[in-house]
Amino acid sequence: MAHSADKPVVLVVEDEPAQREILSYNLQAEGFEVLRAEDGEEALMVVAETPPDIIVLDWMLPRVSGIEVCRRLKMRPETASVPIIMLSARSEEVDRVRGLETGADDYMIKPYSVIELMARVRVQLRRTRPASVGARLEYADIVLDSEEHRVFRGPSELKLGPTEFRLLSTFMEKPGRVWSREQLLDRVWGRDIYVDTRTVDVHIGRLRKALCMHGGDDPLRTVRGAGYALG
Ligand code: CA
16 A cells, blocks of 8 residues: 655545546546545555545445544544544435534535635545645745745745655644654655665754754754654
């Protein structure tokens, strides 16, 4: 289940093959990495192996229902913050309420417009993975424009290599969060690429140098035995 670094990973859970393929095709065309599952049980297995950035989840599924998948994922601290968009053929208000009560972040009634679904996926990712959808991120005097791929500190533009840029956008999406070297490897280099964890230290060193090139304090913090954090 290889996926390249930095692309947002979407899990599509849909038991109807044609619908699953249309959705996957459109998401891939929009630059997402797509994982697929055809029933609730498979969805839970995929999530355990490769936590996605967002899940598009059909309500009516064989084995474990979409509602149950949603309920279980929202109960676990490791997966509770992954946005879930539920799809359902039912249109009754009561079902909509039930869907949101189980913790779904959004809800669409079939037949839905693929364009609208893409827009809603972006809305959710703007909240949880802002750099992946071209947002502008700010932290103290650092500004990262993920659409134009430019970074400024105060009035000066910084020159960052591609790896340093991805590292910085990862940090800027969640200031204060401590990332272990393994987590940074997964996010920045990709899950299936073998890179020594010391490589992370090398690129952190380069990022620090670039950030302080025109003066200013080092905003990156080394957390002993844990990893790195911004601020
Ligand atoms: Ca279904």
